[in-house]
Amino acid sequence: MTGNVVSAVATPDLKGDLSGAVERLRRDRAHERRKRRAWAIFTPLALLLGWELASRFGLLDERFFPSPLNIVSDALRYFAEPDLRADLLVHLAQSGTRLGLGFLLGAVAGLLVGLAIGLHPVTRYALSAVINGIYPLPKLTLYPLMIIFFGIGNTSMIALIALGVFFMVAINTASGVMYSDPVYKDVASAFELPRLVRLRTITVPAAIPSVISGLRLGFGQALIIVVATEFVAGDGGVGYLIWNSWQILDVPVMFLGLTIVGLTGWLASACISWLGKILAPWQAD
Amino acid sequence: MKSSDTSAVHIDDLTKVFLSRDGRGVHALQNIDLDVRSGEVVAIIGPSGCGKSSLLRILAGLDQVYEGRVRWNLAAAEGNDKSRRGRLTSATVFQSDSTLPWMTVEKNVRIGFAKLRLDRADAAARVADVLQLVGLSEFPKAYPHELSGGMRQRVAIARALATRPHLLLMDEPLAALDAQTRLVMQQELIDIWRQTHSTVFYVTHDIEEAVTVADRVVVLSARPGRVRMVRDVETTGASVTELRRDPAFGDLTVELWNTIAGEVGGSLAAAPNGEPGSTKVGVA
The missing domain is CATH 3.40.50.300 (P-loop containing nucleotide triphosphate hydrolases)
Structure with missing residues (x-):
């Protein structure tokens, strides 16, 4: 196994200037980014424009699909006129309270129970049948039951929201604890970490990405439940606003409600993503 | 040695x-x-x-x-009671990346001290020593995802060494690295153990x-x-x-x-679900 050296250079000389090539690559990347942004703005605008024209020229029934500009000007009344504004704020406060309290209660309970399930096998055996039995039920089907328990009003709505959030967070937390990379557990055992140190420095951080996705799914549930129960309960809130304005054919207000719900979902999702970046910066998404 | x-x-x-x-x-x-x-x-x-x-x-x-x-x-370990207390019975370097991504390099090393109750100065000195030993002195504040695979494995090695284990356990510690890095690391390991x-x-x-x-x-x-x-x-x-x-x-x-070849050949022949068409290793 011998061979002759065919060619060898101590260190190949650096030939030429690469800055031109780098500049070109940078330009291509910037171009691609601009293209992505342009389309992200263009498509929704085009849809709105199509809608605007379609209702202006009578292709869409104006009673059900008022033009976007009409909706905006109508919606602006809710911000300009004090009476309407106060009304809107009351609805927002009602929904916000239900959503916030329900989400908070459900998330905290889900986190604790999820941790217990993940860490303690007997808890897991004891609860898994119950959780797997209730989890697949659409939570809305339990609303009547909640009313029986807590009466008509805020409490039963908050309880149902908390329940929906609880399952998402608990299941995701438990699986985060149980199915994170097994080498983390091996490290904890091999270096004989005391129980609390292990929980604080290994188990919980390893579960964070999964908890975050549980919170995200949970918030989605919470939003559905708050709107749907408000449809039914007739006791104010953004869901009530949507349903009521549809019934009295005040369609622009219905769209206002839809926009509020949509923005809330988008904002919460962004916040949860941000939380994930802060708590688990090693996770590339 | x-x-x-x-x-x-x-x-x-x-x-x-x-x-x-x-x-x-x-x-x-x-x-x-x-x-x-x-x-x-x-x-x-x-x-x-x-x-x-x-x-x-x-x-x-x-x-x-x-x-x-x-x-x-x-008991065979040298030194007095105090230095013996500051050691783990064993410490392990794993085959897969075992750095904890939510901790800096320094904290990844310190986590091994959890059971040892070292005083502050001793812990700091040990961290500095082992990071020096594995060539990561300049990266105590770096996070694992900012390091290469070879550097992450050095962190794992540093963590194990810092506990001054009676027995250092290494489970194919270089298997996940590329061939050239592996050779470099073999030399480093030998030098470190010495x-x-x-x-x-x-x-x-x-x-x-x-x-x-x-x-x-x-x-x-x-x-x-x-x-x-x-x-x-x-x-x-x-x-x-x-x-x-x-x-x-x-x-x-x-x-x-x-x-080993005899053993490998035997175990391949015994394997019930060997891939069809795979070549059997010749038994020496």
Whole structure:
């Protein structure tokens, strides 16, 4: 196994200037980014424009699909006129309270129970049948039951929201604890970490990405439940606003409600993503 | 490397059986008798599935269900009570990346101290020492995802060394690295052990690596793993690249390969679900 050296250079000389090539690559990347942004703005605008024209020229029934500009000007009344504004704020406060309290209660309970399930096998055996039995039920089907328990009003709505959030967070937390990379557990055992140190420095951080996705799914549930129960309960809130304005054919207000719900979902999702970046910066998404 | 005659750990008639997923008993290790002497580097090689990693997990305390005994001779350790308290019985470097991504390099090393109750100054000095030793002094505040695979494995090695273990356990620590980095790391490991007088239990499937780093090579048989051969390695102190020039290196590698090849051939023939069309290794 011998061979002759065919060619060898101590260190190949650096030939030429690469800055031109780098500049070109940078330009291509910037171009691609601009293209992505342009389309992200263009498509929704085009849809709105199509809608605007379609209702202006009578292709869409104006009673059900008022033009976007009409909706905006109508919606602006809710911000300009004090009476309407106060009304809107009351609805927002009602929904916000239900959503916030329900989400908070459900998330905290889900986190604790999820941790217990993940860490303690007997808890897991004891609860898994119950959780797997209730989890697949659409939570809305339990609303009547909640009313029986807590009466008509805020409490039963908050309880149902908390329940929906609880399952998402608990299941995701438990699986985060149980199915994170097994080498983390091996490290904890091999270096004989005391129980609390292990929980604080290994188990919980390893579960964070999964908890975050549980919170995200949970918030989605919470939003559905708050709107749907408000449809039914007739006791104010953004869901009530949507349903009521549809019934009295005040369609622009219905769209206002839809926009509020949509923005809330988008904002919460962004916040949860941000939380994930802060708590688990090693996770590339 | 100099090894004394005192035993660091004695494995006494150890047998390990585990349950497979479908409930069959699988015989992983049988009647293992092995003595690791204080200050020596023992490499364990054998065909895949021979139970080398099971043996390491038992020594690491990760698996506590087995027949037989593992006797640690902690009294043999030099030094007074205080320095003995500041040591773990064993510390492990794993094959896969075992750095904790939510901690800086420094914290990844410090996590190993959790049980040791070191005072502040001692802990800081140890961190500085081991990071120096593995060449990461400039990165104490870096996070693992900012480092290369080789650097992350250095962090894992630093963490294990910092606990001054009576036995340093290494489970194919270089297997996930590329060939060139592996060679560089072999040299570094040898240099580090020489400086720290470590007692090392080194599991690998790479015969050349075993011959390169070890004072003694133990060959396990195919499952159930038994001690098939124990072979002393003359350590010359040559560099890992120079070592490859030594005819004795080649001879020993071939001798060990021939011992293992019989086992590998046997285990392939016995494997019920070998891939169709895969070439059988010729039995020597």
